[in-house]
Amino acid sequence: MSGRRIAVFGAGYVGLVTGACFAELGHQVVLRDVLPEKIAALERGEIPIYEPGLDELVERNRERLRFTTDVAEAVEGAELVYVAVGTPPTYSGDADLSAVWTVVDELPDDLDRRIVLVMKSTVPVGTGDKVRAALDARGLKNVGYVSNPEFLAEGTALHDFMAPDRVVVGGFDPADADAVAELYSKLDAPIVRTDVSSAEMIKMASNAFLSTRISFINEIANVCELVGADVTAVAEGMGLDHRLGKHFLKAGIGFGGSCFPKDISALKQLAGNSGYHFQLLSSVIEVNELQKRRVIGKLQKHLGRLRGTRIALLGLAFKPGTDDMREAPSLVLASRLLAEGAQVRTWDPVASAVDLLPTATQCDSIEEAIDGANAAVIVTEWSELADLANPDVRERMANPLIIDGRNMLDPAKVRAAGFAYEGIGRPSHETGLGAATTG
Ligand SMILES: NC(=O)c1ccc[n+]([C@@H]2O[C@H](COP(=O)([O-])OP(=O)(O)OC[C@H]3O[C@@H](n4cnc5c(N)ncnc54)[C@H](O)[C@@H]3O)[C@@H](O)[C@H]2O)c1
Numbered sequence: 286m287s288g289r290r291i292a293v294f295g296a297g298y299v300g301l302v303t304g305a306c307f308a309e310l311g312h313q314v315v316l317r318d319v320l321p322e323k324i325a326a327l328e329r330g331e332i333p334i335y336e337p338g339l340d341e342l343v344e345r346n347r348e349r350l351r352f353t354t355d356v357a358e359a360v361e362g363a364e365l366v367y368v369a370v371g372t373p374p375t376y377s378g379d380a381d382l383s384a385v386w387t388v389v390d391e392l393p394d395d396l397d398r399r400i401v402l403v404m405k406s407t408v409p410v411g412t413g414d415k416v417r418a419a420l421d422a423r424g425l426k427n428v429g430y431v432s433n434p435e436f437l438a439e440g441t442a443l444h445d446f447m448a449p450d451r452v453v454v455g456g457f458d459p460a461d462a463d464a465v466a467e468l469y470s471k472l473d474a475p476i477v478r479t480d481v482s483s484a485e486m487i488k489m490a491s492n493a494f495l496s497t498r499i500s501f502i503n504e505i506a507n508v509c510e511l512v513g514a515d516v517t518a519v520a521e522g523m524g525l526d527h528r529l530g531k532h533f534l535k536a537g538i539g540f541g542g543s544c545f546p547k548d549i550s551a552l553k554q555l556a557g558n559s560g561y562h563f564q565l566l567s568s569v570i571e572v573n574e575l576q577k578r579r580v581i582g583k584l585q586k587h588l589g590r591l592r593g594t595r596i597a598l599l600g601l602a603f604k605p606g607t608d609d610m611r612e613a614p615s616l617v618l619a620s621r622l623l624a625e626g627a628q629v630r631t632w633d634p635v636a637s638a639v640d641l642l643p644t645a646t647q648c649d650s651i652e653e654a655i656d657g658a659n660a661a662v663i664v665t666e667w668s669e670l671a672d673l674a675n676p677d678v679r680e681r682m683a684n685p686l687i688i689d690g691r692n693m694l695d696p697a698k699v700r701a702a703g704f705a706y707e708g709i710g711r712p713s714h715e716t717g718l719g720a721a722t723t724g
Contacts, residue, residue, distance in 0.1 A: 288312040289468060292363035294388045296323055298334055299405055299435050300369035305339060306446040308346035310471050315351045317359035327352040335608040335635045338443045356391045369405040373547060380409050380551040389416055401429040401461045407488055407548055409555045413481035417457060429461030432481045434488035440606025453477045455484025492548040493566055498533040499540050500572040506536035506710020516710030517692055536710040538690040539576035541603035541612040577617040580662055583688050583707045588659055592626030597654040600665025601633035608635040615664045619645050630654045634667055659684040666691040674699040
């Protein structure tokens with residue numbers, strides 16, 4: 286198959302990865318965004334997000350990638366028009382589809398050929414039906430519509446796009462769905478062909494289930510703390526059951542990011558708007574909110590009142606491998622600490638919270654953040670923190686206490702290095718037993 290001509294609306298996280306990966310697969314791609322400064326930066330070869338390997342991928346495919354703010358230029362000659370604009374939450378918890386509707390409205394009336402509008406953005410079930418009706422109302426019968434949701438995870442986005450577990454394609458017209466499925470023909474991935482609504486629901490239900498697993502293991506962790514079990518051993522023992530699998534069973538201080546919180550909220554609202562109370566999902570959301578705050582109790586247990594204490598928050602991004610701060614648990618944690626009167630010193634290798642947390646001090650190094658601190662909290666499991674429990678850190682801290690919000694350190698080693706240690710769902714004292722071993 287020779288390369289197709291693809292327009293991608295939205296040069297954000299998903300749009301950039303989608304565009305660059307399609308170019309790598311041999312397609313001609315035009316990325317269109319409404320932000321002139323973003324397009325200008327991309328034209329200069331600057332990648333506005335941190336995603337490992339993305340700058341090299343864009344550079345390698347420069348001949349097949351163009352950037353524009355102009356709708357007509359993007360759509361001209363395109364066979365497929367991808368929508369990869371943001372769908373953030375509204376105050377009601379529903380998805381804000383205004384950017385999606387703008388793209389639909391921006392499509393030219395005088396198309397002289399058939400194009401396929403492909404939805405990559407995560408949208409509520411029923412959006413495809415509404416867009417189809419709007420296109421029909423405008424007389425745009427020669428614009429097809431296909432749902433092709435994206436499952437990539439930030440930090441591993443290129444691998445996830447090029448080696449996906451599956452590609453989901455839901456179309457009204459089989460020929461349009463064929464055209465989208467063909468784009469991925471060089472990839473070794475199962476293609477799930479379905480109707481539009483089911484494709485939309487596969488995306489929403491997948492994120493809801495992954496979030497449910499995280500909130501489930503976090504509740505197990507909270508019970509472990511009360512009964513003296515170690516959740517890391519419990520998760521390992523559970524995960525070896527092939528019916529369960531080991532993924533998304535890591536206890537911690539809750540999930541964040543641009544997808545899970547908004548997508549599960551959108552599904553909860555969608556269910557409610559359709560007359561169904563999605564009780565389980567409400568609990569998943571509530572557990573996650575409470576989980577972000579549990580570190581405060583652990584700090585108070587060791588330090589008493591937090592007013593006047595100095596707390597180092599190590600890691601700001603919602604997970605390692607990205608500078609994305611959307612819905613990052615660090616923001617809730619820092620705000621709670623500041624409200625308690627603590628001094629907050631933060632460190633992250635790539636993310637910044639200077640604007641989001643103006644009263645916290647953002648440090649350039651781990652050493653600077655922990656200097657004189659009464660506690661160090663691991664918020665994001667950056668590999669730079671693997672050796673945190675070392676003599677230099679112990680010497681620099683006013684009080685050698687490590688709260689490991691991601692269970693990334695070995696408690697026995699941390700305690701042997703002279704620190705007090707608190708994980709999530711792990712005994713707060715030495716048990717004499719290590720993590721679970723299999724053999
Ligand atoms: N980020 C992820 O990990 C991820 C993973 C899977 C799915 N998704 C979904 O993909 C969609 C995009 O997410 P994102 O993280 O890339 O968002 P983003 O906010 O990083 O990027 C959206 C981009 O769209 C641009 N835009 C807005 N209106 C436009 C228009 N009319 N024409 C062209 N561009 C326009 C914005 O300027 C912005 O650059 C969302 O629906 C999200 O839920 C995201």
